[in-house]
Amino acid sequence: xxxxxxxxxxxxxxxxxxxxxxxxxxxxxxxxxxxxxxxxxxxxxxxxxxxxxxxxxxxxxxxxxxxxxxxxxxxxxxxxxxxxxxxxxxxxxxxxxxxxxxxxxxxxxxxxxxxxxxxxxxxxxxxxxxxxxxxxxxxxxxxxxxxxxxxxxxxxxxxxxxxxxxxxxxxxxxxxxxxxxxxxxxxxxxxxxxxxxxxxxxxxxxxxxxxxxxxxxxxxxxxxxxxxxxxxxxxxxxxxxxxxxx
Amino acid sequence: xxxxxxxxxxxxxxxxxxxxxxxxxxxxxxxxxxxxxxxxxxxxxxxxxxxxxxxxxxxxxxxxxxxxxxxxxxxxxxxxxxxxxxxxxxxxxxxxxxxxxxxxxxxxxxxxxxxxxxxxxxxxxxxxxxxxxxxxxxxxxxxxxxxxxxxxxxxxxxxxxxxxxxxxxxxxxxxxxxxxxxxxxxxxxxxxxxxxxxxxxxxxxxxxxxxxxxxxxxxxxxxxxxxxxxxxxxxxxxxxxxxxxxxxxxxxxxxxxxxxxxxxxxxxxxxxxxxxxxxxxxxxxxxxxxxxxxxxxxxxxxxxxxxxxxxxxxxxxxxxxxxxxxxxxxxxxxxxxxxxxxxxxxxxxxxxxxxxxxxxxxxxxxxxxxxxxxxxxxxxxxxxxxxxxxxxxxxxxxxxxxxxxxxxxxxxxxxxxxxxxxxxxxxxxxxxxxxxxxxxxxxxxxxxxxxxxxxxxxxxxxxxxxxxxxxxxxxxxxxxxxxxxxxxxxxxxxxxxxxx
Numbered sequence: 001x002x003x004x005x006x007x008x009x010x011x012x013x014x015x016x017x018x019x020x021x022x023x024x025x026x027x028x029x030x031x032x033x034x035x036x037x038x039x040x041x042x043x044x045x046x047x048x049x050x051x052x053x054x055x056x057x058x059x060x061x062x063x064x065x066x067x068x069x070x071x072x073x074x075x076x077x078x079x080x081x082x083x084x085x086x087x088x089x090x091x092x093x094x095x096x097x098x099x100x101x102x103x104x105x106x107x108x109x110x111x112x113x114x115x116x117x118x119x120x121x122x123x124x125x126x127x128x129x130x131x132x133x134x135x136x137x138x139x140x141x142x143x144x145x146x147x148x149x150x151x152x153x154x155x156x157x158x159x160x161x162x163x164x165x166x167x168x169x170x171x172x173x174x175x176x177x178x179x180x181x182x183x184x185x186x187x188x189x190x191x192x193x194x195x196x197x198x199x200x201x202x203x204x205x206x207x208x209x210x211x212x213x214x215x216x217x218x219x220x221x222x223x224x225x226x227x228x229x230x231x232x233x234x235x236x237x238x239x240x241x242x243x244x245x246x
Numbered sequence: 247x248x249x250x251x252x253x254x255x256x257x258x259x260x261x262x263x264x265x266x267x268x269x270x271x272x273x274x275x276x277x278x279x280x281x282x283x284x285x286x287x288x289x290x291x292x293x294x295x296x297x298x299x300x301x302x303x304x305x306x307x308x309x310x311x312x313x314x315x316x317x318x319x320x321x322x323x324x325x326x327x328x329x330x331x332x333x334x335x336x337x338x339x340x341x342x343x344x345x346x347x348x349x350x351x352x353x354x355x356x357x358x359x360x361x362x363x364x365x366x367x368x369x370x371x372x373x374x375x376x377x378x379x380x381x382x383x384x385x386x387x388x389x390x391x392x393x394x395x396x397x398x399x400x401x402x403x404x405x406x407x408x409x410x411x412x413x414x415x416x417x418x419x420x421x422x423x424x425x426x427x428x429x430x431x432x433x434x435x436x437x438x439x440x441x442x443x444x445x446x447x448x449x450x451x452x453x454x455x456x457x458x459x460x461x462x463x464x465x466x467x468x469x470x471x472x473x474x475x476x477x478x479x480x481x482x483x484x485x486x487x488x489x490x491x492x493x494x495x496x497x498x499x500x501x502x503x504x505x506x507x508x509x510x511x512x513x514x515x516x517x518x519x520x521x522x523x524x525x526x527x528x529x530x531x532x533x534x535x536x537x538x539x540x541x542x543x544x545x546x547x548x549x550x551x552x553x554x555x556x557x558x559x560x561x562x563x564x565x566x567x568x569x570x571x572x573x574x575x576x577x578x579x580x581x582x583x584x585x586x587x588x589x590x591x592x593x594x595x596x597x598x599x600x601x602x603x604x605x606x607x608x609x610x611x612x613x614x615x616x617x618x619x620x621x622x623x624x625x626x627x628x629x630x631x632x633x634x635x636x637x638x639x640x641x642x643x644x645x646x647x648x649x650x651x652x653x654x655x656x657x658x659x660x661x662x663x664x665x666x667x668x669x670x671x672x673x674x675x676x677x678x679x680x681x682x683x684x685x686x687x688x689x690x691x692x693x694x695x696x697x698x699x700x701x702x703x704x705x706x707x708x709x710x711x712x713x714x715x716x717x718x719x720x721x722x723x724x725x726x727x728x729x730x731x732x733x734x735x736x737x738x739x740x741x742x743x744x745x746x
Contacts (some may be wrong), residue, residue, distance in 0.1 A: 055408050078416035088411030091428035101425060104417030112421035116428045118509050162415065 280615030288472035297495030326393020359391030360731030573629025578637035601634030
């Protein structure tokens with residue numbers, strides 16, 4: 001049975017005269033936990049942007065659940081959630097309002113309105129903020145008043161609240177102390193196995209730099225100069241692989 | 247030989263050179279026929295008429311002014327926000343609509359705002375006759391376009407990455423729009439909204455001079471009858487209104503986290519929209535269209551405007567704008583720099599306040615008491631009025647600036663004037679010039695007001711053509727006005743971008 005959830009077919013992406021992604025073919029299966037490795041500027045963020053449909057590739061096709069991304073409706077597209085490297089939070093909104101934004105896809109305009117007026121329920125948002133170890137004293141604080149680590153966890157909570165099937169994360173452990181890194185990593189990865197409920201993302205792709213965090217991943221993809229150099233099981237990862245990409 | 251190096255500081259003073267040709271013409275056209283009147287005008291400032299009758303009139307007229315000003319502000323700020331949204335790129339990105347429509351709406355709004363509210367007022371009065379609601383509509387038309395530009399500019403600052411992020415969540419499009427624009431709209435309203443209310447009251451006063459009603463009409467009537475004591479009663483009461491409203495505006499703080507207040511604002515928002523639409527429909531269907539029939543002359547009336555005469559009027563309007571802008575830019579730093587002590591500053595501030603307070607037509611009519619009508623006189627009037635406004639901004643910025651450089655320079659034995667110039671003003675020059683570039687947009691539009699009274703440029707021609715129902719000429723003049731204003735706005739936009 002074909003359990004591919006995301007597929008890239010011969011994807012290239014050119015920005016001005018630079019070829020950022022070069023003929024990438026990739027299949028991501030349901031439930032897989034993939035680590036994406038590569039130097040800064042190797043094309044990791046662009047690859048994630050292509051996977052979530054933010055960037056249209058210059059060439060090739062992106063398929064989500066075996067259907068072309070272009071043909072999918074809003075509901076189907078919302079099965080992917082992303083934690084961005086630059087967080088992309090709305091600075092003028094409070095932490096809880098930002099987390100609640102993750103629920104916009106499943107709610108109507110009135111919900112967005114209530115969220116802005118602070119009259120919506122923040123119960124679910126608070127639950128995910130607690131999971132991300134965010135203290136309730138920052139719930140109603142504006143994003144611009146939070147520390148880097150707090151912002152990072154707000155962005156993660158916003159992503160998790162979407163309860164999507166696929167989670168893409170671009171360096172989600174930035175700005176976090178070692179203890180928090182473990183907590184967040186467990187939240188992003190281990191929950192998938194333990195609960196295996198709709199609430200947790202089933203498929204995870206995380207771009208990261210720290211090799212000591214690779215333990216809980218099934219597969220590792222190495223990218224350099226916009227090309228995939230290896231796509232192997234984590235157990236098969238050797239020094240030689242890393243030398244190719246770093 | 248050393249080459250002359252231009253920097254922001256010298257560029258702020260250079261436009262004062264416009265005073266050379268301006269002064270030459272003013273000296274040549276001076277007369278002493280109305281000098282006594284001018285003297286009387288000045289003395290009356292310290293001896294305004296105060297009795298029961300005039301106090302009742304003042305209250306009545308101020309009420310009218312506040313009502314027209316407030317309603318035109320409310321409608322223009324709300325519709326300005328709506329048009330700001332539909333003329334911002336973010337709207338078209340979210341709804342995947344071709345940006346072409348955005349450009350069409352922007353162009354349409356640029357044309358509307360290029361014509362001054364006085365011109366709209368005169369045209370509407372010509373069509374519908376004098377009417378309380380004409381004042382509101384005349385202010386609302388250009389103000390909606392002006393406000394929409396400010397709102398759209400703020401919406402352009404929305405981080406594109408926030409848009410991508412919300413878009414990736416795949417929220418419904420209206421929800422995405424609301425989430426992204428909410429705070430920029432609220433912040434623009436907080437920072438800009440009350441200032442526009444002040445502008446709206448000022449515009450009501452100016453429209454009043456042309457017969458719309460309110461205190462402006464009383465000012466004009468007392469000037470026409472040379473009743474200067476009564477005139478100053480109205481001017482001082484207007485000053486009190488502006489000072490009190492300024493103090494109230496400073497105290498008002500919008501707390502958007504207050505749920506009840508937010509719901510109240512939203513209710514006002516929708517009620518205003520509903521009320522405006524119903525009133526618009528009422529106005530359209532219940533008005534006497536007898537005067538409106540004169541519009542049909544547009545296609546029948548012939549134009550007596552000669553090409554060279556028309557070009558001369560355009561050139562006059564451009565020169566008038568340039569000369570006025572020159573005065574508005576250079577006069578405040580020059581005067582503040584020369585008379586740089588605390589006592590002089592108080593006098594300059596009072597004088598600047600009076601220049602802002604007294605409507606330009608009244609300044610012009612006062613100056614006409616000892617000078618013949620000329621382009622220079624109109625330019626001086628417009629320049630002085632706007633110098634009052636630019637000096638307010640300059641004072642505010644200088645007062646809030648870090649003075650360590652200035653103190654350090656003075657302690658080195660450098661003269662007070664040089665220390666002020668290099669230690670204080672030089673740091674403000676760039677932002678000051680950027681504001682002046684914005685101000686010159688307004689000056690171009692205001693040439694219409696002084697033109698009507700000072701018999702120069704297109705403003706004068708517009709008045710003439712309207713009086714004789716020469717609609718073809720009116721159309722030509724309006725197109726010329728719009729073109730000048732649009733070109734001016736484009737040039738000033740480039741200057742502002744290079745300065746910010």
